[in-house]
Amino acid sequence: MSDIKVSVIVPVYNVEQYLRKCLDSLVNQTLEDIEIIVVNDGTPDNSQVIIDEYVKNYPNKVYGYIKENGGLSDARNFGMQYAKGEYIAFVDSDDFVAVTMYEKLYNKAIEENAEIVVCAYFNVNANNNTMKSAQKGNLHIYDGSIHDHPEIIENNAPYAWNKLVKKELFDRTGILFPKGYIYEDICTMYPLLASANKISKVDEELYYYIVERKGSITSSFSKSKTLMLRSLELLDERFEELGLFDEFRDQIVVINLRHIYLRFKEFDKYKWRREQIKFVNQAFDLLNKHFKNWRKNSGSYIYFTLAEDRHIKRWFYKRRLYWLFVAMMPLKWIQDYRDWDYKKRHPGSDMKRYYIKMFETKKVVKNRVIFESFHGKNISDSPFEMMKELYKRGGYEIYVTSTESSWEKNKKLLEEEGLSKVKMVQLGVEKYFEILATAKYLVNNVSFPISFTKRPEQVYINTWHGTPLKTLGKNMKKGIESMFNIQHNFLQSSYLLFPNEYTKECTMKDYNLDKLFTYKTVIEGYPRNTVFSDKEKGLEVKKKLGLEDKKVYVYMPTWRGANSYGKMGIEDITENLEKLDAALDDNHLLYVNLHPNIGEAVDYSVYKFIKPFPEGVSNYEFVNASDALITDYSSIFFDYSITRKPIVLFMYDYDEYMDEHGTYFDARTLPFKQFFDIDSLCNAVSSEEILTYKYDDANEYFEKFIKYDGPDCTRKLVDLVFKGKEDGLIVEDYAKNREREWKISVLLEIKEKKEEYDEYVNSQDIENTIFVMNKKYFHALMNKWYYEEYNDKLTYIIFGYQRMLNEEDEKIYVAKDKSNNKQLEAVKKKARERAYARSLPNIKIINKDENRRII
Template sequence: MPRFSVVVPVFKVQGYLRECLDSVLGQSFTDLELIAVDDHSPDHSGAILDEYAARDPRMRVLHLPENGGLGPARNIGVEHACGDYLLFLDSDDSYLPGALAAIDRQLAACGDPDVLIFDHQRSYWDGHTEASSYGEQLAAVGTQTFTVAENPELLTLFHVAWNKAYRRTFYLREGFRFEPGLYEDAPLSNEALVCAGSIGCLPRVCVDYRQRHQGAITRSPGRRHFDIFPQYASLFAFLERRPELAAHRPLLFERAVSHLIFCIRHRERVRPADRRAFFREAARLYRTHVPRGFTPPRHRARDCRLLAHNAYALFAARESLRRTAGLARRCARAARPPLARAHHGLYYALQRLLPLYPDVAVYSAYWNRGPACNPQAIEAKARELAPHLRSVWVVRQDAVPSLPPGTDHVVPGSRRYWRMLARARYFVNNVNFPDHLVKRPGQVHVMTHHGTPLKTMGLDQQPYPAAAQMDFGRLLRRAGRWDVSVTSNPHSAEVWDRVFPCGYEDLPAGYPRNDRYASATAEEVAAVRARLGIPRGRIALLYAPTARDYRKGFVPHLDLERLSAGLGEEYVLLVRTHYYYGRDSVLRDLHTRGLVRDVSRHPSVEDLCLAADALVTDYSSLMFDYANLDRPLVIHAPDWESYRDTRGVYFDLLSGRPGETPGPVTRTEDELTAVFRSGTWCGPEARALRRAFRARFCPWDDGRAAERVVRRVLLGEPSSSLPPLLPPDERRRAPTPQEAEADVAATPQAAHDLGVAPEPFS
């Protein structure tokens, strides 16, 4: 008997069906059966089902002789199920990786309840996803179980079939069945919850709920939406047959009214021409099933009164006023930005007529995310060598709470922001300042960049698909404001000169952010590892993949759970997603379970590199910085051809040639695991490749890059007087984690000082 029976009704979904089936059969949790019910689909769906069933014995296909709809198809699937738990998945939706394993773990933690409710996300046709609004409510329950009598708020959760796991013996004992027609989820979901002797919750996002551009039933207006009335009539008939459930009737009735009002207000469900008839049916259902003594909640009282009196004219008038008021608010909001822009433009123009502040330097990094990278290292050195200068950071509003105490900052769009843009003398950024910045005579702009280019940049991007929407004229106008371009190695200097052909000075200083790799002490390295919760003696691997121009959102090219299991207890896996991406629910779940350490929100990537025994990356420029530490580098590049062809690259990272490949290269998870289990990652061939790579890309990173920038730009010293480059054999590098642990262990006080609790950076 399998743990799960996943029932998938199928009708006219040939374009989405393979993704759905792959998401079930490709789960890391394999103790399942998939029952696909071909609801007499007129497209190629039936053949796709047969193709999959021929390959995987866990899948059964039921071909129905005629179309009966979602509800009856699910009922037939249940009749053939034999798993411990029933799950329903719509055939245009999909499970996220690791979903079934997470559901199984939570079921066990909750003592195998009658029902487990789990979270979902909405996935839109344009590629963006949206978290549900139920995550906090689900998380608050923990591993406790409740009945609806103990926790009535459970009835306010999303009532669909596919966000729950039902214990099959409970489901069959209660005789649950889906009714034909639309909105079949609502009655059964409510019936199951009020009958359940125990209900658990799982806040992990398990289902990707596809919001189709066209074709979705709930977004196809018409008379079929009148099916909602017999569906709710069936729910109230169920309650009539079960008098012991009468206490739940008022809340279920209120939820039904809320659902009816929601439908009538949405054009993609109830057409304007059908609203009067829909309201009349809603009023009839209201008067027929309103519980004795029912008192509606305050936010629903007016709707209930109108339904009770079948007052459609008043309802329509109120809706017209509501829509008019909403339109007025939207128009007012739309008018505010132009007025504000005009005001700020005038203020900015007037400020540009006033003298410059000769002792003010404006800093920004990564589109105003806060102090970081090369600008942060330069600002820190300026406080030491040029204390007369005032530093002001441009920081977006949502990043202000995380600023270090005492950081002087301005928020974009504020009056002081415009004043600083108009009158500060120095501007330091690792990306371009906005187009609205007008460079005045006497102002000095420093472009620090934020990586060594493997992928094509600037004008070199023009032939590639990823740059199709870029305005290269505007790009060159931004680069035309640069006075100084800080370069980290000859390769970068050559690329910048070609792809940003403007009149700036090239400053071959090295990267200021990499100074830390030459100055960090054993105590610092050990302290960072302690804060990250890395146990002594464990090998920490930092996995830091880059963004993909050809994909939206974070799409891991590794099964991190499988990789963690394959590496074993000897290793600790630190995972840092690219800053373009938001929080990833799967990664957060793995972090919570202790399988990986999600360090995506750690404030310092330099700290992470110091803590790591090795770096695993794909095409991230972090590899060039990490090479300064002379620690193992592994390239995991499963999609190299796609990345190369869509974005373009300057050299073949996978060639194996010295100076191009920094260490072992893997293309599959098994190869990556084998590199570490076999010791190849730190063997003599890896050391030789790393040495040649470091010689090519780290020749100027000797620990004094920030000093060179401050002296040349902020203090105006000539290039000839800047600190000379240290020869490679005279340079200091930060101690490895093993060296740091040995040094700290030999100093009792230092070891005592490291007794700190791990910090939650995920």
């Protein structure tokens, strides 16, 4: 048996210019037992000279083969006959990969006994050197085969190069890449996915796919585009041969419709009109052949205008294709396509443009207030408590954000609380952005949209939503780049609220606020926690819900996110709930509150004594009514400890969780009862032992974390924000940061190698420079570099590019008409200044004229 773990097959044809970068990324892989099979597919350029060089320099790792030209599929099949690896991978020779790619994919395959492992990737635009993340997320569906999760087919890109495939799977199915086809991955990878016993995922961008390169076969609409239909035809036939066509008919028709639809969307970009008409006719012939009722979608028809070009429309009408496209597609895709079509026909619907219009034309309204918690998913937390206090005082026009899906639930809560004059506004609609631009006062516990730019007259308090155990911002092991909009919001906040010195220290350091924040911080107990000082309120809520004679436990596990071991935690949670349900009885109930991303994945109707949190009462009011809290790494335990009621930390995945997530201290040092297996927890629940746990003598804990919590916090903070009164509060003004002079350095290109990035960093005046990082350039390796070395060395911000211009200015900017250079420069300057106001408000930058990039 071979010791080779992974065989990477690299077909080469006319890629002399890009081949070295590709091969460098492969020979430097952190997985040692790897072979790289480079197949010269009769290339006419000098690529073979490069191949020979790598074969010589990397013996026993790089192997070169030469064959007559037969196309990409033929070259891949040719390479596979020489592959000795347990798994096979494919790389296009004008792309490149992260150096950790195959170690991560292989380890995942072995850990989970998977026949295919997929990963996310970056689409890299070689013309302007930008890139965009793709195929991130949906980790919860990668824990079985497509028989378990058919949505794997619908949610997966067909590409061969972001997948690791067990060689045995090719041998067992006999599936090869079809010679003479383009879009050959469609008819090869989907059948392989359908045949795999287990499919797993590494949710990181590990492959760099070069798109928009001039001359690429897929970058222009030519006669070869119609050959894509051959691949779809073969896809349908292969599913029939596998005996899987009927089982996955809905998924197969989605694949067909999606790829045909994407070609339709390209029609107004290219010439070759005659070939486009031919493509339309052949596409509908294919659909009618394999999916006779493809136009029906449960009796509902969704119509799309697929092209704006009036000539194409005329041709469509002439051929009686005015009905165009009726799709049997998942609702999300229908919505995405409908949204795309609507925006194409209604450019003024762009909400960012509307926000800018309000920003420029409307005045700030003196007594207007907007409260928002958790992006409108619920009305809760500190913003809710402050809203209730302000409502009692009167004299303010109060708005509160709600998502559309939470509208009825949130409306019911306002009615229950007697807040009839509070106006709900739906997140993301025009009215929302009008209020965001014109409210004098803004209160949020997470962040406003990326386009949000605080006006000088506005007063914004960010309360955040918890004392942290898990590391924040730049101190996260993964996903440092995700802090960008939170960092923007913090930097724009008139007041940043912290419940203790510990939280302030962690947040200011890990969002790079110590040197860049220019407003005021406040240390005071969270308004949301005032409820825990009201024991009688808890008894009232319990009685109101008919639970006064029950022992009520609440279970609030943390969000595990996209980890490599828990598949979002759904399986673990459901298995644990089954065992807990068996340990409960009529007098002992467990109420569960899960993160919104997985809450709907649990069917509570199957449990006898387990229920979701009730509606009509805020989460914290209900938690206050409980008899004990069960959690894990969630900051809820800090808040609940104010009650001195029993707390249990159920940390069944402690070792794995700690491997993937950083924490500020070891959770095992907390003064609460801890369990690491479900059986022990069940025994404590069934015996009522859980109700006996005490921590009254944990004075050091109380002093560090909850000494500022009390019944008067809400009043004092409302006085601060709306009256400017600082009495009884610990307020620190960071206006001194406005005086320091900085240079900025904006990274303008992807740095794949650490040596390159080191060179870039060391070329700057590190002590006096703010490094400005584009979120899309912040790849997984850079995350590692920063986490291990740069976090303590550099002052930096991360931005997600948004040009804050109105519609007319945007046209001027895009046109770049040099004949009216004065007007163009004025627009550019406006865009830059607004970007600074959002990303680095009040910071004195001395090299603005040298850095003309909009951040």
